[in-house]
Amino acid sequence: MIHVLAELALAPGVRDAFVAHFRTLEPLVRAEDGCLEYRGALEEATGLAGEAPVRADVLLVIEKWRDAAALAAHLDAPHMHAFAATTQGMVTARTIRVD
Secondary structure: OEEEEEEEEEOOOOHHHHHHHHHHHHHHHHOOOOEEEEEEEEOOOOOOOOOOOOOOOEEEEEEEEOOHHHHHHHHOOHHHHHHHHHOOOOEEEEEEEEO
């Protein structure tokens, strides 16, 4: 199994529009062969000790894939290309961690 954590920093003022596009994308990705989990998470203040300050313009994408082939197919899926075109310019930085 492959775990992916992608942190997407969003341009100011686009959070709601980006999240709306992302919510439309989620079920398409979950239906892909080999997808075990795919969801977006927004930071939220909980008041827990040691919690980092909330970053309002960050979306964390949490993914689990059966194997590298499934992840590679996901990256080339038509809906991923369409999502990238639709949200072009909304993401200012991206950090991806794979284990």
